[in-house]
Amino acid sequence: MALSGDNNDRGELRIHENLDELRTDLADYIAELSEAAVKERGVFAIALSGGSLIGLMGKLCEAPYNKTVDWAKWYIFWADERVVAKNHSDSNYKLAKDGLLSKVPIVPSHVHSINDSVSAEEAADEYMFVIRQLVKTRMVGVSDISDCPKFDLILLGMGPDGHIASLFPNHSVLDETDEWVTFITDSPKPPPERITFTLPVINSASNVAMVVTGESKAEAVHSAIDNIGPDCPSLPARLVQPSKGKLIWFLDKPAASKLDGFQFSE
């Protein structure tokens, strides 16, 4: 690893020399959290996002992880999903199924994707209902400071604009505190209709990992971690502040290149 360290309330920073090193570190991290959650709770509730994240999780499909991880105990969710058919190339479910879930022995009934045959609003409501049932049976934990679900791990990517999940800068969904899952129909990044976990749910997780690579993200990484720039307070990535959980940033050097205090040799 090029560098690692803590940055005040902005969590642990893990800056990797290259993507291969990041992929290995990410697989180790997820495998360790899975083992700990299964030991403590008997299950591992993990929420995925879309984008480059799934490809960066690819080592989990390879040895030793494909054999050592207790896949039967995994319960899979999406922190955000595009409201398109499950076989559509824009579907985050399809992305994860093709890139990860079909390659490891996950129990099909543990995969909780959205209903793709209803409106965005109905899909968000139904998804919240599903999560509520799983919180009741403690397949998903519950926060001890609110009634929010406490996922063992929420994995997030970040766009160059600082969006996370489908929470975009200056969008009213950033203020949603009543619902666990909400919807938008005007996403600035296509497709327009999406469902998304709200900030209270993200910030109730036991662990949140921000997996961000590439130079196009460097400015937003700098704003989010160094608390820089006029848009900072409403930058969605800046609002990821788990109340009791642990936040870790998995970065490559280009994404970290504008961080204060980080000097890299070529």
Ligand SMILES: O=C(O)[C@H](O)[C@@H](O)[C@H](O)[C@H](O)COP(=O)(O)O
């Ligand atoms: O459904 C989505 O659009 C994603 O969940 C989104 O939040 C993604 O994670 C970021 O846009 C980063 O994507 P990249 O890692 O591909 O840049």
